[in-house]
Amino acid sequence: MSRNELDVLRKRIDELNDRLLEIINERAALVQRIGELKKAQGAQPYDPVREREILNRIKEKNNGPFKTETLQHLFKEILKASLELQEDDRREALLVSRERKSSDTTIEINGEKIGDGKQRLIAGPCAVESYEQTRQVAEQLKKHGIKIMRGGAFKPRTSPYDFQGLGVEGLKILRRVADEFGLAVVSEIVSPADIELAEEYVDVIQIGARNMQNFELLKAAGRSSKPVLLKRGLAATIDEYMKAAEYVFSAGNENIILCERGIRTFERATRNTLDISAVPVLKQETHLPVFVDVTHATGRRDLLIPTAKAAMAVGADGVMVEVHPDPSVALSDSAQQMDFDLFDRFVSELKGCGLHTTV
Numbered sequence: 001m002s003r004n005e006l007d008v009l010r011k012r013i014d015e016l017n018d019r020l021l022e023i024i025n026e027r028a029a030l031v032q033r034i035g036e037l038k039k040a041q042g043a044q045p046y047d048p049v050r051e052r053e054i055l056n057r058i059k060e061k062n063n064g065p066f067k068t069e070t071l072q073h074l075f076k077e078i079l080k081a082s083l084e085l086q087e088d089d090r091r092e093a094l095l096v097s098r099e100r101k102s103s104d105t106t107i108e109i110n111g112e113k114i115g116d117g118k119q120r121l122i123a124g125p126c127a128v129e130s131y132e133q134t135r136q137v138a139e140q141l142k143k144h145g146i147k148i149m150r151g152g153a154f155k156p157r158t159s160p161y162d163f164q165g166l167g168v169e170g171l172k173i174l175r176r177v178a179d180e181f182g183l184a185v186v187s188e189i190v191s192p193a194d195i196e197l198a199e200e201y202v203d204v205i206q207i208g209a210r211n212m213q214n215f216e217l218l219k220a221a222g223r224s225s226k227p228v229l230l231k232r233g234l235a236a237t238i239d240e241y242m243k244a245a246e247y248v249f250s251a252g253n254e255n256i257i258l259c260e261r262g263i264r265t266f267e268r269a270t271r272n273t274l275d276i277s278a279v280p281v282l283k284q285e286t287h288l289p290v291f292v293d294v295t296h297a298t299g300r301r302d303l304l305i306p307t308a309k310a311a312m313a314v315g316a317d318g319v320m321v322e323v324h325p326d327p328s329v330a331l332s333d334s335a336q337q338m339d340f341d342l343f344d345r346f347v348s349e350l351k352g353c354g355l356h357t358t359v
C-alpha cells in the first residue's frame, strides 16, 4: 500500500466519522423530541419493547463485517446515552431545583423569614416528656431570643421497647407552652392520618429521617397548609433527598425546609457522619432553605459547638439542636442533649459567628 493510498483511506475514514457524528447528534435531537412527547403523555423514558425491536432490526439488517453482537453492543451504548439525555431533561424539571426558580425561597414562621440570609436556631428537647420540662426549655429559648422550638411527640425509635413519645398529649403540651412564650413549634408527624390533627397544634410539620421516603406521608404533608421540615434519610443520596422534597412540593406545599442530619458511614466515632458538603450542594441545587441538625449528626454533646459553627460557615440557613433541663435523665437521646449551661455557651459562641436572634 502506497503512502498516498493510506492517506486517501484515512481521509475517507475522517469523512465517515464526520457523518457518523452528525447522524448520532441528529438521532439525539429526535430522542429529545420523543422524550418531550412521552413526558406530555406521562409515559416513562425507558421502553424495553421498543429497545428489543431496535436490537432485532440490527440483527435483520446486518451484512457484516461486524458481528451482530458487536453492533448490538455499540447500539446499546447509544441507547443508554439517549436515555440519560431524556433523564437529564427530567431532572432539570424538578420544581425544587434552582433551574426552575433561581431566587431563594423564604418561609414565614412566627414573624421570622427562614431562608432570608440570616442564620437561625431551632432548639428544644428531643421528646416532650411533661409540661414542666417543656416549659423550662421554652423559658431558655425566650431568654435567648429564639423563636422556634422543636419537640418530639411521636418518636420513631430504633427499638419498639424505647420511649415512643406522648403522642397527641405531647402536641397539646407543645402548643400550650408555645403560646405562653410566643414561640412557634416544630414536631414530627409519622402517619399520613395525623397530618390534619397536627395542623391544630404545630406550626411546622417535621418529617424525620426514617420517613424521608414514606411517600404517602410526603404527599399528605404536601397537601398541608403548614410548612414542612424534611430531614435527610440516614442513607439517602442528595438526589433521593431532592426527589423526596419534590413529593411535598409537587403535591402543593412549597414551604419546605431541608435539614441535613448526618448519614450512615463506616465511621463509629460519631453517631452519624455529618455531610457538611451537602449544605452548599443543596443550596446550589435547590432554592429551599437548608438547616443542619448537629445533635443527631454527631450524637455527641462535645461536638455540637464546632459542628454548628461549621454549618454556619458553609452557609446553612440555620442550625437545629436538642436541649433538655436534665439530659442525664432524658427519656431519649440523653447522651447528646445539652443542659442549660452548655446551651448558654452554645448560643453565645454561635452569636459570635453571626447567629440571628431577637434579643
Ligand SMILES: [Mn+2]
Pocket (backbone or CB within 6 Å): 126, 127, 296, 322, 332, 333
Ligand atoms: Mn433526638
